[in-house]
Amino acid sequence: MDVKDLCLGALTFGNASGYDIKKFFQQSFSHFYAAGYGSIYPALAELTAAGLVSCRPQARGAGPNRKLYSLTLKGRRSFRARLAGTQPRHQVKSEFLVLMYFAHLLPPKQLRGVLDRQVAAFDQDLRDIQRHETAGANGDGPTAGARFVCGYGRTVLGAARAYLRSQRRNLDGTALAAASKNTAANHRGGQRRHGITPS
Amino acid sequence: MDVKDLCLGALTFGNASGYDIKKFFQQSFSHFYAAGYGSIYPALAELTAAGLVSCRPQARGAGPNRKLYSLTLKGRRSFRARLAGTQPRHQVKSEFLVLMYFAHLLPPKQLRGVLDRQVAAFDQDLRDIQRHETAGANGDGPTAGARFVCGYGRTVLGAARAYLRSQRRNLDGTALAAASKNTAANHRGGQRRHGITPS
DNA sequence: GAAGTCATGTAAAATGTTACATGATTCA
DNA sequence: TGAATCATGTAACATTTTACATGACTTC
Helix, strand or coil: CCHHHHHHHHHCCCCECHHHHHHHHHHHCCCCCCCCHHHHHHHHHHHHHCCCEEEEEECCCCCCCEEEEEECHHHHHHHHHHHHHCCCCEEEEEHHHHHHHCHHHCCHHHHHHHHHHHHHHHHHHHHHHHHHHHCCCCCCCCCHHHHHHHHHHHHHHHHHHHHHHHHHHHHHCCHHHHHHHCHHHHHHHCCCCCCCCCC | CCHHHHHHHHHCCCCECHHHHHHHHHHHCCCCCCCCHHHHHHHHHHHHHCCCEEEEEECCCCCCCEEEEEECHHHHHHHHHHHHHCCCCEEEEEHHHHHHHCHHHCCHHHHHHHHHHHHHHHHHHHHHHHHHHHCCCCCCCCCHHHHHHHHHHHHHHHHHHHHHHHHHHHHHCCHHHHHHHCHHHHHHHCCCCCCCCCC
């Protein structure tokens, strides 16, 4: 599953330009699949070449002509086949968690900042979802799938935010603070007693 | 932040070979940062060339010689600097959620299968975390950061699993089932009334 | 004797990100 | 008049995945 597939998916909701598709992605997928112009435009070109979408240029006064893409029958079938054949992966890539894993090597001040900023980011994500949840992608209101995905986002982000807040609260208490305060001491050590492998 | 940084991070816990590092990644980072041999070995070669790690080959009876890597002072400093300079991103890439977004285009049977398999996958992840939580990376037990990350994983995966289960339960009831039953009807339609853009 | 683990690496392919280039229209 | 939005695209770069290549040792 790649950006081409997502473009096909977006076009199942109606004809659109690359620009429209980017906006649609931002509204609907941004929390679990990112895509920018740099991948969308090449994807649309390839899909056109493969006959999965058709393209109608629309003359405009000036600047680049808007191109309206629509699914062909072949494209519609291809998308269904891809959906049926996709093994659904689900992976997180979090530099935030990497940073937290090495909390003992971070100055306490930065550690607090990292946590606070992540809480703020989750808050923002939650607001985005709530905004998107009320107004659907088109006039029909959100599809069942869109509702499912929004519900998932709300649930998971809510839990994540609560966890971060609870940890943040006792940062000046015991848990992580203890590690952070040891930063200087750990630094001295140089070589640790035990390696990954006792070898 | 890339695989090179993660390798430096792994080596802060002690000297190791590329093979060891891969295992360490699998135990500790696999839920929020994936890396395979194809990225680890080149990373270690570059780090060596840059003088951030040093490498001691260890003769063995046969097969490729094991190479023990260790952080240099420069590498240790570099890692701290990278940590301090990293803006902590946190992104999810989920083909599972894409699939669910297009639930109305999936045969109900597959939809149920997808949900069940994802629940099973989350269960497995939770077991991995619990196993890893009891036994730390080295003899000292888990660091504060490792505990934080495990706690995060438990919290979030627990919430996600509970959500999926609740949705799965009423699959034969209302919510998603309604959409799935409409699959045939939607298929007929071809063009939808409303596009992404009302244009 | 088969399966799994230990152990390293390369080359090609896939995929995505970033920066650049261009320029009109619309709103405050 | 300045900022934002509309609108498309390319080229270079970065990064990762996948498949391949090799081969002994250990455990069932």
